[in-house]
Amino acid sequence: CNCNGNANRCLDGSGICVDCQRNTTGEHCEQCPDGFVGDVVGGAPTFCQPCPCPLPEAANFAVSCYRKNGNVRCVCKENYAGPNCERCAPGYYGNPLLIGSTCKKCDCSGNSDPNLIFEDCDEVTGQCRNCLHHTTGFKCERCAPGYYGDAVFAKNCTACNCGGRMCDSQTGECLADSPVISTGTDCPTISCDKCIWDLTDDIRLAVLAIDESKSTLLSISTGVAAQKRLNDLNLTTTHLQVQILMTFRFFFNVIFIYGFPLHSCKFTSLPSVQKFGLGCGNQASSKGLLVQKETMETNSRATQLVQKLSNMRDNIQEISSKMKYYAIQQELSPEEITQKLSVAEEMLKEIKRRKPFTNERQLADEEEHAAEDLLQQVEEFHERYNDTRSLVSDVVEQLSEHNMKLSDLEEALGQALDYVIQTEAINKENTANVQEHEKQHEKLKEQADEVNSIVLSATAILAEPRKISSELNEVIKNVSGFYAEIDGAKKELQEKIANLSLFDDKLEEKAMQHAHNLRRLADELDRNLHGVDTNGLVQRAINASNVYENIAGYIEEANKAALLALNTTNRVNDVSSCHNTSNDLTIADTSRHVNGTAARMHAVQSKLMRAITKMQSAELGLEARQRLEQAKQKTAEAVSTTVTVTEATTPMDENVRLWSQNLQDFQHDSAAYDSAVHSAGDAVKKLTEVFPQLLDKLRKVEQKAPANNISSSIQRIRDLIAQTRSVASKVQVSMMFGGESAVEVNPKINVEELKSFTSMSLYIKLQKDNPQLTASPDRFILYLGNKNAKNYVGLAIKNDNLVYIYNLGNQDVEIPLDSKPVSTWPSYFSIIKIERIGRHGKMFLTIPSLSSTSEEKFIKTGESLGPSSLLNLEPENTVFYVGGAPPDFKLPPSLDLPGFIGCLELATLNDDVISLYNFKHAYNIDTTTSPPCARNKLAFTQSRAVSYFFDGSGYVTRFDIEVRTPTDNGLILLMVNGSMFFSLEMHNGFLYLRYDFGFSTGPVLLEDSMKKAQINDAKFHEISIIYHNSKKMILVVDRRHIKSVDNERTAMPFTDIYIGGAPAEILQSSISSHLAGIIGFKGCMKGFQFQKKDFNLLEEPGTLGISYGCPEDSLISRKAYFNGESFIASSQKVSLLSEFEGGFNFRTLQPNGLLFYYTEGSDVLSISMDRGAVVLNASGIKIQSPDRNYNDGKTHFIITSVTPERYELSVDDKKQSKKNPVKDRAGKSPDSIKKFYFGGSPLKTQQANFTGCISNAYFTRLDREVEVEDFQRYLEKVQTSFYGCPVESPPVALLHKKGRNSSKAKGNCNKKESIGKTAKEWIIIIYRHSVYPFCSKLCHLPMNPKATEHAYQFGGTANSRQEFDRIPTDFSERAQFSISLKTHSSHGMIFYVSDQKETNFMTLFVAHGRLIFMFNAGHQKIRIKSQEKYNDGLWHNVIFIRGKNIGRLIIDGLRVLEEPFSGNDNTWQVTEPLYIGGVAPGKAVKNIQINSVYSFSGCLSNLQLNGRSITSASQTFSVTPCFEGPSEAGTYFSSEGGYVVLDESFSLGLKFEVVFEIRPRSSSGILLHGHSVNGEYLNMHMRNGQVTVKLNNGIRDFSTSVTLKQSLCDGRWHRIAVIRDANVVQLDVDSEVNHVVGPLNPKATDHREPVFIGGVPESLLTSSLTTRNSFIGCIRNFMIDEKTVSFSKAALVSGAVSINTCPAA
Secondary structure (H helix, E strand, C coil), rough: CCCCCCCCEEECCCEECCCCCCCCCCCCCCCCCCCCCCCCCHHHHHCCEEECEEECCCCEEEEEEEEEEEEEEEEEECCEEECCCCCCCCCCEECHHHHHCCCCCCCCCCCCCCCCCCCECCCCCCECCCCCCCCCCCCCCCCCCCCCCCCCCCCCCCCCCCCCCCCCCCCCEEEECCCCCCCCCCCCCCCCCCCHHHHHHHHHHHHHHHHHHHHHHHHCCCCCCHHHHHHHHHHHHHHHHHHHHHHHHHHHHHHHEEEEEECHHCCCHHHHHHHHHHHHHHHHHHHHHHHHHHHHHHHHHHHHHHHHHHHHHHHHHHHHHHHHHHHHCCCCCCCCHHHHHHHHHHHHHHHHHHHHHHHHHHHHHHHHHHHHHHHHHHHHHHHHHHHHHHHHHHHHHHHHHHHHHHHHHHHHHHHHHHHHHHHHHHHHHHHHHHHHHHHHHHHHHHHHHHHHHHHHHHHHHHHHHHHHHHHHHHHHHHHHHHHHCCCCCCCHHHHHHHCCCCCCCHHHHHHHHHHHHHHHHHHHHHHHHHCCCCHHHHHHHHHHHHHHHHHHHHHHHHHHHHHHHHHHHHHHHHHHHCCHHHHHHHHHHHHHHHHHHHHCHHHHHHHHHHHHHHHCCCCCCHHHHHHHHHHHHHHHHHHHHHHHHHHHHHHHHHHHHHHHHHCCCCCCCCCHHHHHHHHHHHHHHHHHHHHHHHHHHHHHHHCCCHHHHHHHHHHHHHHHHHHHHHHCCCCCCCCCEEECCCCEHHHHHCCHHHHCCCEEEEEECCCCHHHHHHHHEEEEEEEEEEEECCCCCCCCCCEEEEEEEEEEECCCEEEEEECCCHHHCCCEEEEEEEECCEEEEEEEEEEEEEEEEECEEEEEEECCCCCCCCCCCCCHHHHEECCCCCCCCCHHHCCCCCCCCEEEEEEECCCCCCCCCCCCEEEECCCCCCCCCCCCHHHHHHHCCEEEEEEEEEECCCEEEEEEECCEEEEEEEEEECCEEEEEEEECCCEEEEEECCCCCCCCEEEECCCCCCCCCCCCEEEEEEEECCCEEEECCCCCEEEEEEEECCCCCCCCCCCEEEHHHHHHCHHHHHHCCCCCCCEECCCCCECEEEHHHHEEEEEEEECCCCCCCCCCEEEEEEEEEEECEEEECCCCCCCCEEEEEEEEECCCCCEEEEEECCEEEEEECCEEEEEEEEECCECCCCCCCCCCCCCEEEEEECCCCEEEEECCCEEEEECCCCCCHHHHHHCCCCEECCCCCCCCCCEEEEEEEEEEEEEEECCCCCCCCCHCCCCCCCCECCCCCCCCCCHHCCCCCCCCCCCCCCCCCCCCCCCCCCCCHHHHHHHCCCCCCCCCCCCCCCCCCCEEEEEEEEECCCEEEEEEECHHHHHHHHHHEEEEECCCCCEEEEEEEECCCCCCCCEEECCEEEEEEEEEEEEEEEEECCCCCCCCCCCCCEEECCCCCCCEEEEEECEEEEEEEEHHHHCCEEEEEEHHHCCCCCCCCCCCCCHHECCCCEEEEEEEECCEECCCHHHHEEEEEEEEECCEECCEEEEEEEEEEEECCCCCEEEEEEEEEEEECCCEEEEEEEEECCCCCCCEEECCEEEEEEEEECCEEEEEEEEEECCCCCCCCCCEEEEEECCCEEEEEEEEEEEEECCCCCCCCCCCCCCEEEECHHHHHCCCCCCCCEEECEEEEEEECCEEHHHHHHHEEEEEEEEEEEEEE
């Protein structure tokens, strides 16, 4: 155990020490707790002692202490100050050196100087200094003489109006005579003036001072102060001894020099002389001592006399000055002054005669005697000390004897230890038996739980049929009611049947049969292949077949969606028309329920059949019979289609069976493998023909059916198909090309990503023995570009050289690799990589070795001479041909060559894994005659077999880990069993472990809070999780202990394990609230073990989104996201101001920001954004782009070049240039390494740091060739994310820039969308979203709470709303809206639009919980009201339509209400804006009752107008995302930006106090702002966790700040208070106080200007305010001058602000 000698035992496994001794603490007893200090400056202490601040234990007033330069430094409590807390802080009094004394707050009754932050009093006695407002007294508690009134409460001391005489101190009544002093003696009555009373007060204070001195002397202890005083006494004694000795020598010399009268000494002999000398010496000595004593006394009295004379002189001068002042004030004559002086002298004589200090002198003498006694005790103690030292030798002898006895005892202990070991062995046996019994007990418990779960499941199964039975009874009842009401509606029956004919019934039947056949074939294929894969080759073929199995599932999903669409539409149309075919609808509906529940409950089936029989017995109308006939025809057509589909899939069935037969006797030969791949190719070819037809028909269904559930189902199918292509891209199998074959590959990448940077890698193997290749060696390899053969990249073999060709719209650039002719290539696979960045191109050829890990590498570069630097590919016209091109495609002349002969295998495209099997079309690919080439297991590929690459969309179902990734966030491991879970995630680059095995205390959190091991550095890290004794969880990284935590003893209850991600249905379960994020892992893993068992992930069922190997290109960080406070820096030996070229992509929503910064002496080279334009500043020469719209959220490419002649700036190939006035830099070589910055700079610059993404950066370097910068290798990285770019389109509330009250768009963090509602949608969302690392890098809470996607919360204020300015031109002819809502409110506005006078209008609102759709038809108001209430807190879909002569209200697709009307549509016109969730003040009152005019309180989503989604709100007021989970009281400011403007009753003037609480979700943001018209302002903001108040009072700016020891972003509430009094401002944050005194403005006046909370419009912020972002988080309990502020009554709530509701932490 490593416990530094301070503990005797530690925990097994972790080594954490237990029971630390000597006042130590920590995991290894290496620290001192608060209030203690170690005995050494560095390293672990051997013991810790209480802080001597100022006295250990007895008087310790420090929070903590530490050693510095050998001295102890104290961190004092709030009331104390000094290096050792030995005195009271300003505003407090007391004597910390006195045991039992503490520092108390000064109490001057509020009558001290108001300009001081603290009340001023004596730091020892507490007597107030400088009593103001005509007060006096120890605490300024009474009015001064000559004044009367209440000095404590009313503070109204007023001068006496008595002509110079005294008055009553309370009432002010003039006293007839001066106060009579009753002394109890025969003293005469004396008249006293004000001077006497002042003197009396001084005497009383002197008495108090003497009492204080007495108490101090009485409390003298043996502490540090007493020791110091004793030392002083010792020094004085020594000094006196020296003086006495010198005096004795002086008198002795006097005797012999001047002679001594010896007549009194008689002697007759030498002994007598000796006696005489001795006697005379004694007499001389005694007389000398007496003279010395009298001299010292005389000297002391002289000193005292001088001091008294000095004091008397000072008093005389003071009395003289007061006398003159008094004479002037009272206008006295010299005679009166003389008379007053004589009276005063008589009074002084009387005072001296009374001797008032006799008692005090006696007390002082007593104290002196006590001190002498104490000195005597000290001397006695010193004698005892000397006696004790003489006993040391005896004690040493006794200790040696004890040492011998201890040796004997050690031997006895050795014997006892042997007995203990034997006992432990017996205990281990007993422990094993106990554990065995516990396991048996747990098994019994599990069996009991299983029985209980079966019973509960049975109960649940029985409950569902009962519910269905009751629903069917309700259906029968509704049908009876409908049948009685549907008479006379035959006219609209034809219209509804016509609408039904729009649906293609063939699609559903065909898709259903096709899906069943594909599923059957896939299952058979899986059974045949199971267990025969031993070398990984067939496994890759299985990966290919997984594509087809997924496709079967997709088509089945399509069938379900189409059937759901048709069924929903039929029900809606039939019920809405109320025609007499309701019996038909009920039969179909009832049959569906019967088929769904027959397998579970036969009794329900019989009941349903009786209901069907009863309904069929009803008489059918004529038109109903016609409809049934049509249904029969549809059925016949469906049967015919089924036969056709069966015939089409029969060949596929035969191929699968043939494949199965070939693999029965699989012996690892290439023939069986070739056959398998051939069959896979045929299946892919046929299925790719099905895909376009399926998508086209799904698109038609989507266009014809506007219901929300149909659109979401179709979107789900699209996402699943995208997943299929992602899986297909992982198939790492080559294709053989014979010269006439070709493959059109799906590039699987946004062409915008290829504009500035293009990178591609592939494997190639030539079929050298082919005679065609010998006859015509020049061959085409690949082409990626537009169909018009302009803007492309290509690869070919020409003149025995590999040639890389690219065209950027001007002329071809050919880069031949002439250093390695093709004829010299080996007969196995080589690796080719091509790159292009801007105009610069590069090609790599890597030829591996069969016997070693050595490689041959060849590189060739080139450059385009044309003006263009972008590869402008058109998405709809881009093609990617490999191996050849189809006959109908015209290749450019440079690539118009015969097709490739040999094997090709694609690897990556712009860092993304890509495969030939993810193709759109295949031409003349025959794997039977031309099997793929098996790639040799070369030495350089061995690492591929042990590593697996996760693309962020995958997961597996087994475990254990070594990871490598550059990303910040991702799910590494997840185990789930019901509500129990275990998750290991990366959060901001560090590990985050949370688990719950059914603990009574809830989930347990174990995170790397000390930031010991950062994972996201693109290096492999070994992660180990140890669950010790089913009680202790230990986290180890790279074999280093990170953290551990104890929990209740519980075994891990899991069987299914997910690696790298999880299915959506798992992530959407109850555990979602416990996960830090929902992002799949992107990176590499290897060394998987679970309970010491290895697993091959690609062989596990359920594997998705994973491939072999760990491609380096996928781990390079070529892009970076900056949050406005971040930057990255590197260095190079080059002068960017002499000759330089560089470029990069950028994407942002912010108009301003610093993109690139470089300095060389006083010269600066910078690239920045200025109001949407790009500006190059090179040594003071500025070049600005003509366009100002580059902050549109799209990717733009910048190229900058510096030559001796010109400076040039190119943005998206639009060039601007200026002459270079400084030409003497040309040709200069750099003399040192220079630093450059991307995204901002730590230096003070005019531009703020950049918010957005920068990617694919390059520039010319001397130490390497042109290549894309790897930001991961930069040495300085500050708050920067290297994965993902969360810059999307502007938020809904901010798209319309002309909105007056729109809040400023924030680029820091965009809204994080939630997981979709389908099981597979999660895979697509992984590519669209990422957790933004700096929303919560410093914050415990995420910047964006979990919210429902595309849903918004309204309410909190009476006019919460969104406004939309774009209304379609055909709105007056047809207005069809659909919206989803959720509310608990009984009233509120949902939708409103009208003309200017509100004559024509249309609205949807809630009244008494019911939905009401209302509009006008001429002068008539049409009102459609629901019968049921919908304020149940659940989501409801509502469609409301205003047609030509009818209005409809459709709720949840089942309830249809309509009302016909007549009128002229041409006269019905409305104007902008269109209101959602509420209306502007004063609107809608004319047409709607007042309760429903107020804002809707709840969530709205999926707003559609005439089938098109509406998302771009021009203005937003108090609208936030619809948050999920619990909430609490408070006001929430969302990351989309917003602010609150208080009403006019609140203002910030020259004197105020503001108190409120905050819980931030971001470390920076504006909290409060007040601004006046004359430029004065007060601003309070946070910046990196520091709270600052900045003020301008018309003179200049001044500020004060407070930084807490703990983070403001810790997820807790924090109290902030600001007090201003003119030019003094005090800031209090959680009792941490600071203040500032600014310049005094004598002309300052109060201004009642608006007060902004949480943010402020950009136009009101001055350039000196560095923090301009809005606050993100919650604010509550806001008070100004002790008055509560209600945000719901604010003058304005702008942007995404939720009033009175705050997401809980």
